[in-house]
Amino acid sequence: MHLDKFFNAQSTAIIGVSRDPNKVGHVILRNFLDGGYNGKIFVVNPNAESIEGYHSYKSVLDIQDEVELAIVAVPAGFVPKVLEECSKKKIKHIIIDSAGFKEVGNEVLEKRLEDVIKKHKLRIIGPNALGVFDAYSKIDSLFLPRYRMSRPNEGSISFVCQSGAIGSSVVDLATAQGYGFARFISYGNAVDVDESDLIEYLGNDSKTKVICLYIEGVKNGKKFLEVCSKVSKKKPIIAIKGGVTEAGAKATLSHTGALAGSADVYFGIFKQANIIRAETLEDMFEYAKILEKSIKPKGGRVQIITNGGGYGILATDSAAKDGVKLAEFSKDIAKELRKKLPSIINISNPLDIVGDATTERYSMCLDACMKDKNIDALLVIVLVQTPLIATDIVDLLVKTNNLKKKPMVVVSAGGEYTETMRAKLEENGIPTYTYPEDGIQALSQLTRYYRNK
Amino acid sequence: MHLDKFFNAQSTAIIGVSRDPNKVGHVILRNFLDGGYNGKIFVVNPNAESIEGYHSYKSVLDIQDEVELAIVAVPAGFVPKVLEECSKKKIKHIIIDSAGFKEVGNEVLEKRLEDVIKKHKLRIIGPNALGVFDAYSKIDSLFLPRYRMSRPNEGSISFVCQSGAIGSSVVDLATAQGYGFARFISYGNAVDVDESDLIEYLGNDSKTKVICLYIEGVKNGKKFLEVCSKVSKKKPIIAIKGGVTEAGAKATLSHTGALAGSADVYFGIFKQANIIRAETLEDMFEYAKILEKSIKPKGGRVQIITNGGGYGILATDSAAKDGVKLAEFSKDIAKELRKKLPSIINISNPLDIVGDATTERYSMCLDACMKDKNIDALLVIVLVQTPLIATDIVDLLVKTNNLKKKPMVVVSAGGEYTETMRAKLEENGIPTYTYPEDGIQALSQLTRYYRNK
Numbered sequence: 001m002h003l004d005k006f007f008n009a010q011s012t013a014i015i016g017v018s019r020d021p022n023k024v025g026h027v028i029l030r031n032f033l034d035g036g037y038n039g040k041i042f043v044v045n046p047n048a049e050s051i052e053g054y055h056s057y058k059s060v061l062d063i064q065d066e067v068e069l070a071i072v073a074v075p076a077g078f079v080p081k082v083l084e085e086c087s088k089k090k091i092k093h094i095i096i097d098s099a100g101f102k103e104v105g106n107e108v109l110e111k112r113l114e115d116v117i118k119k120h121k122l123r124i125i126g127p128n129a130l131g132v133f134d135a136y137s138k139i140d141s142l143f144l145p146r147y148r149m150s151r152p153n154e155g156s157i158s159f160v161c162q163s164g165a166i167g168s169s170v171v172d173l174a175t176a177q178g179y180g181f182a183r184f185i186s187y188g189n190a191v192d193v194d195e196s197d198l199i200e201y202l203g204n205d206s207k208t209k210v211i212c213l214y215i216e217g218v219k220n221g222k223k224f225l226e227v228c229s230k231v232s233k234k235k236p237i238i239a240i241k242g243g244v245t246e247a248g249a250k251a252t253l254s255h256t257g258a259l260a261g262s263a264d265v266y267f268g269i270f271k272q273a274n275i276i277r278a279e280t281l282e283d284m285f286e287y288a289k290i291l292e293k294s295i296k297p298k299g300g301r302v303q304i305i306t307n308g309g310g311y312g313i314l315a316t317d318s319a320a321k322d323g324v325k326l327a328e329f330s331k332d333i334a335k336e337l338r339k340k341l342p343s344i345i346n347i348s349n350p351l352d353i354v355g356d357a358t359t360e361r362y363s364m365c366l367d368a369c370m371k372d373k374n375i376d377a378l379l380v381i382v383l384v385q386t387p388l389i390a391t392d393i394v395d396l397l398v399k400t401n402n403l404k405k406k407p408m409v410v411v412s413a414g415g416e417y418t419e420t421m422r423a424k425l426e427e428n429g430i431p432t433y434t435y436p437e438d439g440i441q442a443l444s445q446l447t448r449y450y451r452n453k
Numbered sequence: 454m455h456l457d458k459f460f461n462a463q464s465t466a467i468i469g470v471s472r473d474p475n476k477v478g479h480v481i482l483r484n485f486l487d488g489g490y491n492g493k494i495f496v497v498n499p500n501a502e503s504i505e506g507y508h509s510y511k512s513v514l515d516i517q518d519e520v521e522l523a524i525v526a527v528p529a530g531f532v533p534k535v536l537e538e539c540s541k542k543k544i545k546h547i548i549i550d551s552a553g554f555k556e557v558g559n560e561v562l563e564k565r566l567e568d569v570i571k572k573h574k575l576r577i578i579g580p581n582a583l584g585v586f587d588a589y590s591k592i593d594s595l596f597l598p599r600y601r602m603s604r605p606n607e608g609s610i611s612f613v614c615q616s617g618a619i620g621s622s623v624v625d626l627a628t629a630q631g632y633g634f635a636r637f638i639s640y641g642n643a644v645d646v647d648e649s650d651l652i653e654y655l656g657n658d659s660k661t662k663v664i665c666l667y668i669e670g671v672k673n674g675k676k677f678l679e680v681c682s683k684v685s686k687k688k689p690i691i692a693i694k695g696g697v698t699e700a701g702a703k704a705t706l707s708h709t710g711a712l713a714g715s716a717d718v719y720f721g722i723f724k725q726a727n728i729i730r731a732e733t734l735e736d737m738f739e740y741a742k743i744l745e746k747s748i749k750p751k752g753g754r755v756q757i758i759t760n761g762g763g764y765g766i767l768a769t770d771s772a773a774k775d776g777v778k779l780a781e782f783s784k785d786i787a788k789e790l791r792k793k794l795p796s797i798i799n800i801s802n803p804l805d806i807v808g809d810a811t812t813e814r815y816s817m818c819l820d821a822c823m824k825d826k827n828i829d830a831l832l833v834i835v836l837v838q839t840p841l842i843a844t845d846i847v848d849l850l851v852k853t854n855n856l857k858k859k860p861m862v863v864v865s866a867g868g869e870y871t872e873t874m875r876a877k878l879e880e881n882g883i884p885t886y887t888y889p890e891d892g893i894q895a896l897s898q899l900t901r902y903y904r905n906k
Contacts, residue, residue: 163763
């Protein structure tokens with residue numbers, strides 16, 4: 001696996017660590033220290049004796065030990081020389097955080113970089129990149145202080161994004177929302193490693209269960225299609241394409257120089273490669289949440305259970321709009337439920353078990369749905385504001401979900417009390433959503449992914 | 454103003470206060486006490502001496518003082534008699550929390566209720582209603598304990614919703630998100646006061662700046678159209694219609710008995726009455742946020758400023774999809790900016806001032822945009838993960854916003870650091886959004902509302 005050292009290096013040289021704690025190299029060193037990287041760290045700065053208690057080497061060539069990964073934060077003009085030294089030191093994996101190349105019009109310098117890379121067969125992420133955050137090894141070349149951008153907990157979502165600003169803000173946000181990550185890569189100018197290489201790597205990565213992607217354009221459409229077609233057979237890829245309108249495409253040109261091409265071409269590729277298309281960043285993570293956790297549904301027929309009629313109706317509307325099939329209870333199960341439930345409850349879909357529903361009533365209905373062969377997946381709406389819902393609803397949902405028979409999502413909206421309950425469900429592997437529409441969309445994407453797989 | 458007592462009564466009788474703290478009437482009494490209602494409270498329960506330190510009256514007729522509002526939480530069968538007594542006591546405004554009427558098939562009892570109401574010219578909210586929460590007077594007939602459903606701070610959004618479950622969960626959620634409310638009304642079976650009456654009241658209510666509405670059906674379409682057409686000239690009405698698809702409409706029948714009718718008919722009414730249509734509850738509050746705060750834009754041309762290229766592109770795509778016009782800098786302003794900004798920055802729309810943008814650079818651009826007559830509104834994206842953005846960006850944005858020349862929204866995504874900044878902006882009257890699409894949609898609705906007004 002050629003890219004593995006970017007994520008699992010046991011020894012890392014940080015090249016260009018300033019004594020100024022606000023400068024890029026110094027921030028990176030602090031990331032490694034504060035994050036708890038348990039490999040060896042080497043600090044390189046020709047003008048310092050020691051920084052943060054670490055001996056400062058004049059060059060990587062002065063380091064005696066083996067070094068598996070270098071992170072480069074020197075001014076752009078020095079980068080080619082640094083790469084030459086890395087190559088001599090047999091460091092083949094290098095993340096270049098430094099900016100000042102093609103993205104500011106310095107094509108000549110970028111070309112020199114490419115030549116050095118080719119000559120020495122280096123593997124490069126960057127330049128002009130935030131680089132890599134790995135939630136497991138704690139490799140962290142993101143030159144954003146941790147107080148500005150929190151680092152996520154270990155999880156199974158990996159996120160690939162050319163742009164640093166969008167990537168870092170979204171990871172920061174998703175972390176606050178409780179998402180766990182495996183790897184995050186912002187690959188910048190991509191002189192060597194590009195999105196397809198990273199997707200291929202993540203496809204084989206056992207920590208990654210779902211791959212998220214923000215792209216404006218890809219360099220090599222054929223490679224992208226081939227890689228994604230292969231990887232999506234193993235695990236879901238969710239992608240957002242920036243620049244899908246004419247105005248948006250024009251803007252991508254000045255942003256990443258991506259010839260965005262016709263959005264339809266991209267959507268064609270997405271379809272062919274079974275890439276799940278998200279329209280917004282919010283959707284992307286809401287799809288990831290179910291795809292990282294859920295089992296394959298037998299089919300697409302969804303049963304809605306709710307203690308809030310309005311929410312059931314909004315879910316139903318959303319299902320109809322998204323082309324999600326609503327399940328119909330089989331006759332014997334409907335008869336059984338009819339006997340057990342109060343007469344004002346309609347045995348239908350949505351199954352509105354009304355405002356005085358207790359955990360026991362949910363239990364009857366969930367049992368019935370799990371048994372019913374006409375039902376493939378469940379959307380369970382639980383509004384916990386009503387006084388008759390007790391906290392044992394959490395136990396019931398977790399127990400039901402552990403049967404691993406049918407995918408289930410829970411929809412619940414509210415403040416602190418609701419959030420406490422949702423956090424417990426999430427901890428126990430149940431994807432939860434605030435709005436019924438989001439729960440329906442997530443189930444819709446899950447079903448579609450497995451159907452096309 | 455006939456409905457005013459529901460919100461501003463100086464004395465309230467709670468009828469049916471059980472000694473059991475978990476029962477409806479007792480929860481309501483606690484709401485009044487914990488919320489800090491500063492009118493007089495009278496407790497009615499024929500079988501108790503005193504409850505929570507309050508003398509318990511056998512009937513409202515035993516109360517010596519004047520009573521302006523009654524909240525009824527006795528079993529359904531007793532409600533007609535209680536209403537008779539209220540009428541004798543000259544209480545004309547009554548909220549009936551009790552359930553067990555038409556919604557469970559008891560049409561006969563509901564008819565009896567209607568007869569009493571007509572005979573005595575009472576004004577009733579309910580039955581089968583959560584009733585009223587008023588953030589100013591602290592009248593609070595919601596029989597949901599405060600630990601399950603937080604009560605919002607004083608604000609200027611009012612929310613009308615037939616269903617209690619949807620209403621309470623959404624208010625609980627919105628409160629956690631920092632929204633302030635004026636009045637919340639869940640009106641249940643609407644034997645007397647219906648959605649149109651409430652909208653009319655809120656139209657004249659100085660505390661309410663924007664009216665939010667979740668409806669499945671309306672009883673009297675003509676009245677609804679007339680009232681909304683009148684009110685929307687004074688303040689924005691944002692509505693969600695539940696049951697817009699065939700399956701959803703079918704579900705409304707068993708929920709509220711609403712003959713949902715063709716969604717197109719409703720959308721036609723919305724259009725005619727200049728009601729802003731929201732597709733989701735999330736959208737509704739995101740629109741409310743800008744509409745309660747913003748000034749009228751001169752036109753619809755939006756300028757995007759961003760320090761994250763990708764976010765600018767997503768905003769641009771979203772603008773194109775929503776039919777939002779992007780502004781074009783006037784020639785002299787563009788020339789001025791060209792001189793001041795680094796050469797790699799394209800003076801265009803989106804204006805991507807790139808990852809190393811400082812507050813100073815934002816300041817130049819905001820100044821230019823405020824001056825430029827070709828620009829009507831601003832979408833300012835500020836990703837604060839990058840180290841060069843200092844906290845004085847908040848001062849700059851607040852200062853710019855206070856010029857009150859052009860509507861402005863800020864888009865910022867991230868964790869704790871971002872949220873701290875956003876909270877400060879919100880406190881100072883700037884609507885903020887997590888995703889660029891949401892910011893664009895909000896501006897789009899603002900423009901459309903004022904154009905159609």
